[in-house]
């Protein structure tokens with residue numbers, strides 16, 4: 001579509017929104033500054049760069065064998081760059097420990113040093129992006145039993161504690177070097193397939209291990225710790241040691257960031273409804289925006305009702321300043337750069353839609369028990385010319401508008417990915 005037409009459509013849309021008291025320019029100003037942290041692991045099916053790639057385990061798995069998967073650091077970086085050229089707005093990159101730069105030689109996970117991420121830090125600096133980080137408590141022989149930080153054998157438990165400690169130092173280093181707080185998220189796969197005899201014992205061990213792992217203090221400007229709960233995983237259906245209650249309690253007690261993964265609750269529970277509650281008891285929230293289909297399947301994030309509801313809660317509850325938005329899914333049945341671009345663009349579309357609501361008016365209707373007006377407005381909002389504002393935003397941000405971004409991916413697939 002011609003630039004002139006896109007602009008004209010935007011002007012008309014802007015007038016429509018003004019009629020209901022919404023300033024599209026203001027919405028775009030806010031949107032531009034909300035960073036979304038893109039998960040590096042969609043690019044290579046959670047394989048990482050360790051010599052003996054363990055891949056995902058502990059209840060998470062990537063399915064599919066779409067050709068063109070990134071096989072090394074250079075390819076992964078090239079793919080991220082391609083994806084980022086198609087995504088408007090502020091971006092961060094979310095790394096896992098297994099994506100260390102091992103060019104100076106292999107090391108065990110408990111021996112990882114900040115230096116192993118210097119080339120990523122340089123990479124991020126050149127792109128003006130921040131980094132987030134995750135210790136990797138899966139895909140390793142010492143995680144094969146299904147227990148890591150809650151393992152009854154102190155030798156194994158301590159290995160994982162040392163890994164966590166090493167990762168916290170790396171996260172602080174990233175935050176310091178990039179002058180942007182690095183959120184380090186701890187997720188462990190620990191759990192039991194069948195009914196355990198001592199749930200409490202395992203949870204006591206996890207709490208004590210986390211206490212040790214978190215002993216070293218770092219300035220909040222450099223790094224913050226987040227903890228991520230889960231309901232169940234394949235192979236640990238009966239008990240997950242790091243349950244929702246466990247980590248909510250642990251985060252509140254220890255002043256940590258609470259991570260809410262959209263796929264980690266009972267299928268009829270939604271994290272959009274949890275944001276306002278937890279925001280009263282933790283100062284910051286980390287989101288793992290994902291799409292569970294019947295289970296924690298980690299499908300590509302689409303612009304569905306729950307995604308819009310999450311964004312609405314962030315905007316309506318004024319939570320954008322204290323929520324770190326990250327994506328977490330892995331689909332190997334489609335082009336992996338497309339998987340990133342689709343999810344990242346959708347997250348931003350959802351935020352834009354939420355920012356284009358007359359938030360105060362809607363709340364005022366509700367306060368007066370005028371539920372009719374509330375419903376009429378909410379329904380009419382769904383067919384307001386949101387797309388024209390989004391297209392204009394892409395144009396303004398110098399990224400392809402509409403289906404044009406797919407043309408760029410097809411071209412990249414043909415010239416680069418298909419040759420791998």
Ligand code: RNT
Pocket residue numbers: 041046060134187228230261288296328
């Ligand atoms: C697993 C968790 C976790 C992982 C990533 C790779 O169920 O969601 O966040 O997906 O750390």
Ligand code: ZN
Pocket residue numbers: 187228261288328
């Ligand atoms: Zn997650």
